[in-house]
Amino acid sequence: MIFTIDNLVDDTINYTSLNLDKNYFAQINSDDLIRVELDFNCLNLGEKLYGKTKNESINIQKNNSKKILSYYKIIKKFVKKLKRRGISKISFFVKNLSDKKNNNDIMLIGLLEVDFNAKLFSKMKVAYEYSCDFLDAENSLNKMCDFHDNHCTKHRDKNIDKTTGCCPSFCKIRVSGQACSHKNLACKIFMCDYLINEKGFYFTPNTLAILQKHMSPLERAICFGTLCRTEKKSLRFLWLIRGITFLYFIVILCAIFMLIF
Ligand code: SF4
Numbered sequence: 672m673i674f675t676i677d678n679l680v681d682d683t684i685n686y687t688s689l690n691l692d693k694n695y696f697a698q699i700n701s702d703d704l705i706r707v708e709l710d711f712n713c714l715n716l717g718e719k720l721y722g723k724t725k726n727e728s729i730n731i732q733k734n735n736s737k738k739i740l741s742y743y744k745i746i747k748k749f750v751k752k753l754k755r756r757g758i759s760k761i762s763f764f765v766k767n768l769s770d771k772k773n774n775n776d777i778m779l780i781g782l783l784e785v786d787f788n789a790k791l792f793s794k795m796k797v798a799y800e801y802s803c804d805f806l807d808a809e810n811s812l813n814k815m816c817d818f819h820d821n822h823c824t825k826h827r828d829k830n831i832d833k834t835t836g837c838c839p840s841f842c843k844i845r846v847s848g849q850a851c852s853h854k855n856l857a858c859k860i861f862m863c864d865y866l867i868n869e870k871g872f873y874f875t876p877n878t879l880a881i882l883q884k885h886m887s888p889l890e891r892a893i894c895f896g897t898l899c900r901t902e903k904k905s906l907r908f909l910w911l912i913r914g915i916t917f918l919y920f921i922v923i924l925c926a927i928f929m930l931i932f
């Protein structure tokens with residue numbers, strides 16, 4: 672299944688809009704190629720994801736996540752119905768605002784990719800990577816933690832002549848003098864006090880729809896706290912936690928069975 676963000680949907684192609692009507696499904700054939708146009712603008716999620724304060728930002732993002740997740744559920748229902756009709760050739764084009772103010776479309780594509788295209792054991796990795804891509808895109812759109820001549824936003828705005836940002840003060844894995852290439856979710860979520868309190872830039876794993884859907888609250892909390900690790904190490908740790916949680920539930924279930932019988 673193909674999911675694409677496309678501002679310039681080709682007018683010569685017949686697109687289907689999201690439609691759960693019985694009659695629509697009755698008239699399609701199993702070898703049809705279905706092209707669906709998702710009108711992202713109808714969700715009214717076109718504004719920035721930040722308010723003036725940390726709490727305002729959290730509220731905006733929670734509200735956004737809720738709407739994205741309910742839209743995603745409708746798409747999921749639509750795909751299930753198509754699959755029941757034996758249709759597998761489906762492409763989705765997300766038509767987004769031309770004046771892009773946030774990256775909610777990446778979030779939606781990520782949710783759908785994890786659900787429909789990722790294999791069972793790579794779902795967590797794909798969700799993790801899409802969250803990183805979303806945060807990178809937000810960072811570059813809003814120029815949050817942004818470097819010019821090696822001076823980060825805070826140090827430029829505060830006239831501090833420090834060329835390293837804040838990472839090297841606590842991170843050992845960065846190759847000095849080079850931009851960090853690690854896909855670490857905790858690092859991408861991290862904002863210094865200046866960015867949070869004076870700019871309102873704030874995210875938590877609990878306001879990212881893709882993590883709400885594909886990670887447990889404990890795993891999300893861990894995503895928040897595992898700074899300075901490579902992606903591989905962070906994911907390994909998350910898998911360990913998932914394994915322990917699973918074992919814990921099995922033990923509890925066995926104990927309940929033993930008490931009952
Ligand atoms: S998060 Fe760190 S590197 Fe980014 S602006 Fe703040 S102090 Fe600078």
Ligand code: SF4
Nearest residue numbers: 838842845851858899
């Ligand atoms: S891994 Fe994280 S803390 Fe370390 S340099 Fe990269 S962004 Fe900074």
